[in-house]
Amino acid sequence: MLHTVKAYYFFALLFISCAAKPPRETGNFKPTDLVEIITLDSTIKLDIRYATSNNFVGRPVYQEARAFLQRPAAEALVKINASLRPLGYGLLVFDGYRPWSVTKLFWDITTEENKKFVADPKKGSRHNRGCAVDLSLYELSTGKEVTMTGIYDEMSERSFPDYKGGTAQQRKLRDLLREKMELNGFTVYPYEWWHYDFNGWQQYRISNIQFSEIR
Numbered sequence: 001m002l003h004t005v006k007a008y009y010f011f012a013l014l015f016i017s018c019a020a021k022p023p024r025e026t027g028n029f030k031p032t033d034l035v036e037i038i039t040l041d042s043t044i045k046l047d048i049r050y051a052t053s054n055n056f057v058g059r060p061v062y063q064e065a066r067a068f069l070q071r072p073a074a075e076a077l078v079k080i081n082a083s084l085r086p087l088g089y090g091l092l093v094f095d096g097y098r099p100w101s102v103t104k105l106f107w108d109i110t111t112e113e114n115k116k117f118v119a120d121p122k123k124g125s126r127h128n129r130g131c132a133v134d135l136s137l138y139e140l141s142t143g144k145e146v147t148m149t150g151i152y153d154e155m156s157e158r159s160f161p162d163y164k165g166g167t168a169q170q171r172k173l174r175d176l177l178r179e180k181m182e183l184n185g186f187t188v189y190p191y192e193w194w195h196y197d198f199n200g201w202q203q204y205r206i207s208n209i210q211f212s213e214i215r
């Protein structure tokens with residue numbers, strides 16, 4: 001019974017988020033040029049959690065396990081991935097461009113207390129602009145995701161980029177990712193070690209197109 005009520009609630013919110021409209025923006029914006037990351041570098045790994053049930057929603061919210069970014073941001077990731085290779089690591093991407101309707105759904109299902117872990121749809125997420133990426137590292141020798149101080153989309157202090165807990169190795173890897181990202185034009189989100197905004201994100205519009213519509 002509880003399961004049925006929860007499912008009803010989820011689909012009601014999904015319907016609302018799909019029917020809702022992104023905020024109107026005025027001004028001059030760069031043209032949207034979303035590129036699929038793996039077409040630039042197939043050694044960047046994907047684990048698109050939002051296309052699976054293994055995410056904080058507990059259900060897939062994407063129909064396709066793909067990741068896109070505005071071209072300059074995607075090109076910067078290729079450089080970062082190359083600079084990690086001699087150290088034995090590669091990039092593991094959880095999410096890139098995200099349609100605005102998904103940001104609205106995330107906001108609607110998240111408690112007040114945890115709203116700092118999701119973007120306000122009234123302002124839009126930098127993911128909606130194709131200028132934010134959620135990512136971690138994988139080990140080249142095993143192909144496995146490394147262990148960071150907290151898990152992806154964990155809504156706790158372990159997610160803060162300056163969290164002092166965890167092991168020295170976990171903090172070292174989290175800080176290695178941050179160092180490489182910052183050297184290449186990204187800024188970490190103050191509550192999530194995995195979320196990076198590409199500098200200049202303000203120059204791109206909020207989009208609400210589905211992955212299948214990206215040309």
Ligand SMILES: C[C@@H](N)C(=O)N[C@H](C)C(=O)O
Nearest residue numbers: 117118119125126127134
């Ligand atoms: C939901 C989480 N992965 C994330 O991306 N959070 C930031 C704040 C966002 O929604 O833009």
Ligand SMILES: [Zn+2]
Nearest residue numbers: 132133134195
């Ligand atoms: Zn993010």
